[in-house]
Amino acid sequence: MTVDLNSRYGLSAVHSEVVDACKIIEPCNALDMGCSSGRNALYLAQLGFDVTAIDINPSAIAMLERICSEEKLNSIQTQVSDINNASLDTNYGFISCTVTLMFIDPSRFDDIIADMQKSTFVGGYNLIVCAMNTEEHPCPVPFPFTLKAGQLREVYDGWELIKYNEDLGTMHNGAQLQFATLLARKLS
Numbered sequence: 001m002t003v004d005l006n007s008r009y010g011l012s013a014v015h016s017e018v019v020d021a022c023k024i025i026e027p028c029n030a031l032d033m034g035c036s037s038g039r040n041a042l043y044l045a046q047l048g049f050d051v052t053a054i055d056i057n058p059s060a061i062a063m064l065e066r067i068c069s070e071e072k073l074n075s076i077q078t079q080v081s082d083i084n085n086a087s088l089d090t091n092y093g094f095i096s097c098t099v100t101l102m103f104i105d106p107s108r109f110d111d112i113i114a115d116m117q118k119s120t121f122v123g124g125y126n127l128i129v130c131a132m133n134t135e136e137h138p139c140p141v142p143f144p145f146t147l148k149a150g151q152l153r154e155v156y157d158g159w160e161l162i163k164y165n166e167d168l169g170t171m172h173n174g175a176q177l178q179f180a181t182l183l184a185r186k187l188s
């Protein structure tokens with residue numbers, strides 16, 4: 001059972017793909033890349049994950065730290081960090097990166113993915129949700145980075161794809177765009 005800390009602190013509900021992933025991933029050490037104020041990190045911590053939560057925005061990290069302090073949660077380590085550096089220095093059983101890659105420097109995509117993969121234990125998992133820009137559904141938002149059809153699946157060649165889709169989603173403002181969703185397990 002998890003307490004709904006997200007409502008208590010005015011955060012959005014935990015991402016549905018994180019909820020789904022946690023149905024199969026046992027608690028382990030997890031990295032939340034681009035955690036914002038921690039809606040997913042708080043959920044993971046309550047399930048027993050030992051969470052490292054990183055974001056480039058110091059205010060978001062400060063908010064998450066305040067929540068952890070008020071709730072006496074000591075299983076979330078926070079860090080202000082730029083994922084463009086692609087310089088993870090620990091291995092994780094689960095790396096989650098939901099709706100964050102759209103904000104990276106496009107030239108850093110390959111290095112960021114390679115760093116995530118290198119920093120995942122064999123048998124561990126990566127979860128990525130990222131906006132796409134395709135011929136059928138041009139991305140209506142000027143994100144710095146968007147995925148092309150098949151691009152995310154391609155870079156996870158050799159991993160077990162537990163979930164992969166490029167479904168159409170609707171944003172809060174009603175705009176429709178495709179998202180690539182990947183949950184993959186490292187095989188070797």
Ligand SMILES: C[S@@+](CC[C@H](N)C(=O)[O-])C[C@H]1O[C@@H](n2cnc3c(N)ncnc32)[C@H](O)[C@@H]1O
Nearest residue numbers: 034035036055056057082083084098099100103
């Ligand atoms: C749309 S929010 C998603 C937050 C969270 N992953 C979720 O699912 O709610 C994107 C987050 O990515 C962070 N971000 C953007 N660029 C980043 C970067 N280069 N390094 C780390 N975090 C970054 C933003 O500060 C923001 O908190």
